[in-house]
Amino acid sequence: MSRFWSPLVHRLTPYVAGEQPVVQDLVKLNTNENPYGPSPRAIAAIRAEAGDGLRLYPDPHATILRQAIAVGLGVQADQVFVGNGSDEVLAHAFQGLLNHDGPLLFPDITYSFYPVYCGLYGIAYREIPIDAAMQVDVDDYAGPCGAIILPNPNAPTGSALPLSAIRRLVEAHPDQVVVVDEAYVDFGGESAVPLVADHPNLLVIQTFSKSRSLAGLRVGFAIGQRHLIEALERVKDSFNSYPLDRLAIVGAVASYEDTGWFEETRGRVMASRQRLFEALNELGFEILPSAANFVFARHPAHRGADLAKGLRAQSVIVRHFAKPRIEDFLRISIGTDAQCDRLIAALKTLVA
Incomplete structure (x- = not known):
């Protein structure tokens, strides 16, 4: 607290990001990062650009990134908005499109940044x-509302709705x-982008952080009809x-155009997800169906906090949320098969 803070800052409850610890031989399965590196073509493009x-x-x-995304998704370039990670794109959407007289609706168990944005921008909401x-x-x-935001697949549960439900x-x-937040859609979800052409009220947001392995580069984008994209641009250019x-x-352009690398690495993640699902099931875990690059699981005989603490002691970190209804679940990012094997070996010692 400080007497120099504005009243707004005093009221804020900031988002708490996943840990980024520097620990030797750590198995890091807590922030849904892709275990495989970005496209070699992306690395080469970045190196070539790093000059005078x-x-x-x-x-x-x-412009060139919006054009590349537009070609890939079959939309017009002026229907694409890009920003510094999907979190910034979401922030602009909250401020420019979701702030209305009625409450904003979103799930009670979902991406925990949503209520933070509501606090920042003074948006009434209902979970x-x-x-x-x-x-x-x-x-x-x-029923009546001001707007709706829905992650699909949802986080941290990993559940996905079919396109018919979104429609x-x-x-x-x-x-x-x-707003449909599709941060994890490339791992088994069904994108709502095809609905944009016929629905002027739909905005779809995606990211390069997960399936494109570019979390460190911070690139996200939105797809919508021109009047929605213009709202985001007006907010951006005022910020x-x-x-x-x-x-x-x-x-990002090189990564997006390298469809071969994208298909190979996301396929490996999905195969490892199934392998991890089966291994957790053998240990007695209850695992929710997942269309994301993580699984959400709990063990009926062990508290989630105890399992997370025990894993940390063995240099394996996962995400635990100390919140009602999900306090016994662990959200486990999909790592390499070797990393998942380390996780399972550590869990065997904890649940035996």
Whole structure:
């Protein structure tokens, strides 16, 4: 606390990011990072750009990146917005599209940055409980509201809704913006981007951090009809005209265009997810179905906090949320098979 803080700062409860510890021989399965490196073409593009040109400002519109994404997704370049990670894109959406008189709706167990943004921008919100099976039911979102944001797949549960359910939600609220946060969609979800053309109230947000292995580069993007994208641009240009630097732009373009590397590495992650699911099941864990690059699991005979602490003692870290309904779950990022084997070996000593 400080007498120099504004009243807003005094009221804020900031988001707590996953740990980034520097520990030798650590198995780090707590922040949903991709265990495989980015496309070699992305690394080469970044190296080539790291020269005298860095004295110049980057393209404030990131034109070549928006064009690459547009070609890949079959949309127009002016229907694409890019920002400094999907968190910044989300922040602009909260400020520019989700701040209305009625409450913003989102699941009660979901990405914990959402209520933080609401506090920052003064947005009233209402959390909609997920069901006993830890699934989102779009019918629970019927009725008046200001706007809706829904992660698909959801985090930290990993559950995914079919495209038909997203369509039903968007069409049930034609006068409200519906944001679908697809940070994990490439690991088994069904993207809502094909719905954008016929639904002026839909904004879809994705990231390069997970399936493209570029969490350290900070690149995210949104797809929507032009009037929604213009709102994000107006917020951006009132905040920071250059959210993506020259290295991020060329690296992201090269990564996006390297579909072979993308398909290979995400396929390996999904195969390891199934392998981990089976190994956890053999140890007696209850595991939710996952369409993300993590699993959400609990053991009926052990507290989640105790398991997380025991794993840490063996240099394996996972994410534990000390929150009602999920306090006994562990969110486990999918690592390499060798990392997952270390995790399972450590868990065997804890649940025996």
